[in-house]
Amino acid sequence: MGTSSIGLATLSTLLISVVFLVSPPPDPAYSQVLWTWIKVGTFDPKLSFRFDSLALVMSLVVSGVGFLIHIYSVEFMAGDPRYSRFFAYMNLFVASMLTLVLADNLLLLYLGWEGVGLCSYLLIGFWFENPAYGRAAQKAFIVTRIGDTGMTLGLILAFLNLGTLDIQTLMARAQVQWAPGSGLATATTLLLLAGALGKSAQLPFQTWLPDAMAGPTPVSALIHAATMVTAGVYLIARTHVLFELAPRVLNLVAAIGAITLLISCLSALVQTDIKRVLAYSTMSQVGYMFLALGVGAWSAAIFHLVTHAFFKALLFLSAGAVIHSLHHEHNIFKMGGLYHRMPWVFWPFLIGSASLSAFPILTAGFYSKDLIISQALLSPLGSPWLYVIGLLGAFLTSLYSFRLVFVVFFGEEHSQVSQKPGKLMLIPMVILAVLSLNGGLLNVPRFLRSSTDLPPIHLWLPVLSSILSILGIIAAYFFYLRKPQLLVTRKLEPFRAFLYSGWGFDWLYDRVFIRPFVWFATVNRGDFLDLGFQFIGKANWVTGQALSLCQTGKIRWYAGIIGAGTALLILLGEVL
Amino acid sequence: MNGVPLEQSLLLAGILFILGLMGVLIRRDIVFILLSIEIMLNASGLAFIAAGSHWGTADGQVFYLFILAVAATEVSVGLALVLRMFHRFKTLDADAYSRMRG
Numbered sequence: 001m002g003t004s005s006i007g008l009a010t011l012s013t014l015l016i017s018v019v020f021l022v023s024p025p026p027d028p029a030y031s032q033v034l035w036t037w038i039k040v041g042t043f044d045p046k047l048s049f050r051f052d053s054l055a056l057v058m059s060l061v062v063s064g065v066g067f068l069i070h071i072y073s074v075e076f077m078a079g080d081p082r083y084s085r086f087f088a089y090m091n092l093f094v095a096s097m098l099t100l101v102l103a104d105n106l107l108l109l110y111l112g113w114e115g116v117g118l119c120s121y122l123l124i125g126f127w128f129e130n131p132a133y134g135r136a137a138q139k140a141f142i143v144t145r146i147g148d149t150g151m152t153l154g155l156i157l158a159f160l161n162l163g164t165l166d167i168q169t170l171m172a173r174a175q176v177q178w179a180p181g182s183g184l185a186t187a188t189t190l191l192l193l194a195g196a197l198g199k200s201a202q203l204p205f206q207t208w209l210p211d212a213m214a215g216p217t218p219v220s221a222l223i224h225a226a227t228m229v230t231a232g233v234y235l236i237a238r239t240h241v242l243f244e245l246a247p248r249v250l251n252l253v254a255a256i257g258a259i260t261l262l263i264s265c266l267s268a269l270v271q272t273d274i275k276r277v278l279a280y281s282t283m284s285q286v287g288y289m290f291l292a293l294g295v296g297a298w299s300a301a302i303f304h305l306v307t308h309a310f311f312k313a314l315l316f317l318s319a320g321a322v323i324h325s326l327h328h329e330h331n332i333f334k335m336g337g338l339y340h341r342m343p344w345v346f347w348p349f350l351i352g353s354a355s356l357s358a359f360p361i362l363t364a365g366f367y368s369k370d371l372i373i374s375q376a377l378l379s380p381l382g383s384p385w386l387y388v389i390g391l392l393g394a395f396l397t398s399l400y401s402f403r404l405v406f407v408v409f410f411g412e413e414h415s416q417v418s419q420k421p422g423k424l425m426l427i428p429m430v431i432l433a434v435l436s437l438n439g440g441l442l443n444v445p446r447f448l449r450s451s452t453d454l455p456p457i458h459l460w461l462p463v464l465s466s467i468l469s470i471l472g473i474i475a476a477y478f479f480y481l482r483k484p485q486l487l488v489t490r491k492l493e494p495f496r497a498f499l500y501s502g503w504g505f506d507w508l509y510d511r512v513f514i515r516p517f518v519w520f521a522t523v524n525r526g527d528f529l530d531l532g533f534q535f536i537g538k539a540n541w542v543t544g545q546a547l548s549l550c551q552t553g554k555i556r557w558y559a560g561i562i563g564a565g566t567a568l569l570i571l572l573g574e575v576l
Numbered sequence: 577m578n579g580v581p582l583e584q585s586l587l588l589a590g591i592l593f594i595l596g597l598m599g600v601l602i603r604r605d606i607v608f609i610l611l612s613i614e615i616m617l618n619a620s621g622l623a624f625i626a627a628g629s630h631w632g633t634a635d636g637q638v639f640y641l642f643i644l645a646v647a648a649t650e651v652s653v654g655l656a657l658v659l660r661m662f663h664r665f666k667t668l669d670a671d672a673y674s675r676m677r678g
Contacts, residue, residue: 553674556609559600
């Protein structure tokens with residue numbers, strides 16, 4: 001039931017896409033206003049949808065990859081006591097995500113935005129019997145909420161200054177009213193950026209994503225790899241006109257993307273949990289997308305978003321198949337030698353890793369990542385620094401992804417394969433593998449008006465990045481299969497621990513934010529702001545107690561009071 | 577009927593009323609409290625009669641008839657309640673009926 005509804009959504013999306021491509025509408029978009037949502041004075045957000053080429057790409061990814069993952073989940077989640085609840089949450093997620101990408105109004109987009117956040121929370125904590133998983137869910141929700149607060153403020157600021165939340169009108173008005181680089185444009189885009197960073201797990205909000213791997217693996221594939229974490233990229237691409245008005249914020253976007261990319265690549269190198277490796281890898285790939293956004297290469301960012309959705313979903317699904325077969329074993333050093341045991345999982349995983357590490361010519365990841373790296377150098381907003389970081393990231397990416405391949409599928413066997421994945425799990429993996437290989441050939445049409453006329457790509461750029469990617473694979477082979485003892489030295493141990501903990505951000509946030517907050521909450525247990533309100537309550541209570549003293553239940557007492565009262569009234573009448 | 581001046585009859589009515597009130601306040605026996613209420617009602621009735629004769633109209637007597645009817649019904653309901661309460665509390669002491677204390 002749950003799967004077929006998503007299947008229907010995919011079919012209709014495909015149908016609309018064909019119609020859209022065969023006979024493009026004159027406006028370059030279909031839009032549909034359903035009704036006015038709220039009307040308060042001049043604030044009248046419409047419940048309206050807009051289907052343009054960006055929404056087309058996004059909804060194809062969301063419903064297509066979502067459908068494959070649903071099929072996979074039918075087998076993966078079989079036997080779970082909360083099977084139907086799982087699909088209810090997943091369907092709610094896909095519905096919210098489609099609302100997010102199709103919304104023509106920032107408020108409606110925000111509704112979808114919060115909807116996917118809620119589903120993320122519910123699904124991370126899906127196995128809530130384990131308190132650690134519940135905490136991971138709360139962490140994800142609270143950290144993204146910090147960014148969302150910024151985004152809410154950004155929406156309010158935009159509405160106050162431009163008087164509308166309708167995306168197209170808003171951008172048109174912003175171009176007229178705001179000077180490039182003006183303070184208002186900078187402030188609004190900074191606040192929107194905060195929301196995007198929170199959702200996409202970029203610095204400084206990146207800490208929630210590795211913990212979010214507590215959820216079932218299909219959830220990690222759908223929400224925390226393919227779709228939801230890229231919502232931030234989508235938001236910036238959708239409102240890119242605003243961001244063009246604030247070049248300094250764009251520089252910041254690129255810098256954040258580059259730093260997150262490096263940090264998470266290095267952390268991914270030392271993780272031992274297969275899903276955490278992939279989580280850090282997702283952060284770094286989203287970092288690439290932010291880098292592309294920051295240099296104004298909108299279509300490159302969306303292109304990478306699409307290919308990333310394919311190969312990262314594939315990687316998560318095949319990792320899930322491995323975990324499923326090994327009794328929920330997550331530690332890669334307890335796997336090993338699975339190549340002979342599970343060739344049907346090995347090949348998709350290999351293809352996914354190759355695509356992730358941008359293996360030249362053959363894989364989709366190569367085309368999209370290479371486009372970003374060369375844009376980082378050639379775009380007017382780009383710089384050699386960003387280019388070098390991009391290249392370094394490419395090398396590290398292939399190093400850690402092939403570390404996974406070699407450690408998990410080669411070497412000695414450390415554990416027994418208990419059950420083999422069935423057809424329902426393998427078919428989505430095969431389809432995604434094909435997409436990961438050929439996705440680059442789609443060569444997504446130029447759907448966003450690019451701020452820069454793309455300069456022709458020189459030949460030596462892809463060659464250089466290909467060499468680095470292959471070098472990474474060779475290095476991984478050398479360090480993790482041939483001479484694994486090389487890296488196990490005491491000198492590197494503190495460094496490894498530092499990287500393993502995700503550069504100590506959790507520790508830092510714990511010291512800087514959580515502990516002072518808990519301390520304050522402990523000191524302020526009585527809540528001094530509450531004292532005034534408590535006083536009102538107390539006074540009422542005391543008065544009530546005093547008055548109830550005269551309710552003796554004795555009829556003579558009441559009669560006496562009535563008599564005395566009457567006498568008093570008569571006396572008053574006499575006196576006055 | 578001109579023999580009794582208004583002041584004297586009103587004074588008598590007042591004295592009767594206060595006697596009745598005192599009875600209500602001092603007596604603990606519920607039957608005596610009801611009796612005292614009857615005295616208070618009759619005191620007010622006397623005041624009506626006196627005023628009616630002073631103004632030379634029949635209104636005072638009509639009012640008294642009404643008061644008489646009300647008093648009769650009130651006593652019948654009151655005595656029925658007294659019976660029920662005696663059943664329940666096994667006493668006629670009004671102070672014992674203080675279940676509804678606040």
